[in-house]
Amino acid sequence: MFWKPHNTFAGQTTLRDCCEQFLSARSAALKPGTVATYQSCFRAHLYDAFADRKVESITLGEWIDFFDKKAIHSRVTAGAILKQLKTVLSWSVRRQMISLVDVLQLRVSDVGSAPKVGSRVLTILECGKIIRELDKCRATKAVTNAIKACLLTGARISEILKSKRADFDLESMIWTVPINNSKTNLPIRRPISPALLDILQEQWNLYHSPWSFPAANDLKRPGNIASVNKLVREIKPRLEIPDWRIHDFRRTLSTRMSEAGVLPHVTEKMLGHLLGGVMAVYNKHDWLDDQAVAYEQWTNKLKLAALGDSKIVVLERRA
Numbered sequence: 001m002f003w004k005p006h007n008t009f010a011g012q013t014t015l016r017d018c019c020e021q022f023l024s025a026r027s028a029a030l031k032p033g034t035v036a037t038y039q040s041c042f043r044a045h046l047y048d049a050f051a052d053r054k055v056e057s058i059t060l061g062e063w064i065d066f067f068d069k070k071a072i073h074s075r076v077t078a079g080a081i082l083k084q085l086k087t088v089l090s091w092s093v094r095r096q097m098i099s100l101v102d103v104l105q106l107r108v109s110d111v112g113s114a115p116k117v118g119s120r121v122l123t124i125l126e127c128g129k130i131i132r133e134l135d136k137c138r139a140t141k142a143v144t145n146a147i148k149a150c151l152l153t154g155a156r157i158s159e160i161l162k163s164k165r166a167d168f169d170l171e172s173m174i175w176t177v178p179i180n181n182s183k184t185n186l187p188i189r190r191p192i193s194p195a196l197l198d199i200l201q202e203q204w205n206l207y208h209s210p211w212s213f214p215a216a217n218d219l220k221r222p223g224n225i226a227s228v229n230k231l232v233r234e235i236k237p238r239l240e241i242p243d244w245r246i247h248d249f250r251r252t253l254s255t256r257m258s259e260a261g262v263l264p265h266v267t268e269k270m271l272g273h274l275l276g277g278v279m280a281v282y283n284k285h286d287w288l289d290d291q292a293v294a295y296e297q298w299t300n301k302l303k304l305a306a307l308g309d310s311k312i313v314v315l316e317r318r319a
Contacts, residue, residue, distance in 0.1 A: 067111035078112030128305025
C-alpha cells in the first residue's frame with residue numbers, strides 16, 4: 001500500500017506527516033519507552049512547527065531561528081530536538097517521502113548542547129544519610145523502597161519500577177530483567193541479595209499487585225519516575241550534601257566496588273552493561289556467584305553507614 005500525504009496541500013509532505021509516518025512504521029520495532037520519548041518530543045515541539053509547510057520549503061535560516069528560540073529555554077533540549085528531527089527526516093529521505101533538506105547539515109553543537117556526562121560519586125557516608133532520610137520521610141513506601149532498591153542493586157530506576165513479581169525467582173534467588181525492560185535488548189540477571197529480598201517482601205505484603213513497585217493510586221500500573229524524582233527533590237535540601245541524582249547510584253556502586261577489588265566484568269554485569277570486545281560475542285556468563293559476593297559486601301557497608309558508623313569511609317580491598 002502506497003503512503004499518501006494527508007496534509008492540506010495534496011502532494012506536499014509536512015513535518016507532521018514525517019513524524020506520524022515515522023511512528024507508524026517504526027513503533028513496532030522500538031521499545032515503548034523510546035516510542036513515548038518520540039511522541040512527547042513530537043507533540044511538544046514538532047507537530048505544530050511550520051504548520052502546513054512543505055518540509056523542503058523550510059529554509060535553513062528558519063530552522064536556525066526555530067532552534068535559537070528553543071535554546072533560550074534549554075540548550076540541551078534544543079540539541080535533543082535536533083537529534084530526533086534528524087532521525088525522522090533522514091528516515092523520510094530514505095523512504096523518498098522528501099528530498100534531501102539543509103537542516104540535516106546541522107550538528108547539536110550548532111544549535112545547543114549535548115547532555116552532560118555525570119561524574120558524581122557518592123561516599124559511603126553520603127549513601128547512609130540518604131537511607132536515613134528515606135526512613136524518616138512520610139512518602140509512599142513504594143517510592144522510598146524503589147530508591148533504596150536502586151542504591152542496593154545499581155539497577156536503572158526503570159528496571160526497578162517496571163519489575164514484576166514474576167521476574168524474581170526466589171528458588172534460585174535470581175532477578176531477571178526481561179528484554180522489554182532492558183536497555184541492552186538482552187535479559188539482565190542479578191542475584192537477589194538478602195537486603196533486596198527484605199524490600200521485595202515488604203512491597204509484596206503492602207501491595208497486592210503484579211508490579212513489585214506499583215503506582216500508589218493504581219496498583220495495576222508500575223510506579224512513576226516522576227514520583228521518584230519528586231521525592232529526591234524534596235529530600236535533597238535536608239541532607240546537606242553535594243547535589244546528586246538517582247543515576248549517580250550506578251556510578252557510585254561501580255566505583256566503590258572497584259575500590260574494593262571487585263573485577264570490572266563483575267561490576268559491569270551488576271550494572272546490566274554489555275561486555276566489550278570478544279567477551280561480548282563469546283562469553284555469555286553472568287558471574288552470579290561473584291555478583292552475590294560483591295552485593296553482600298556492598299550492602300553490609302550500606303547498613304553500617306545507615307546506622308551512622310563514621311568509620312565507614314572506603315571499602316576495604318578484598319584479598
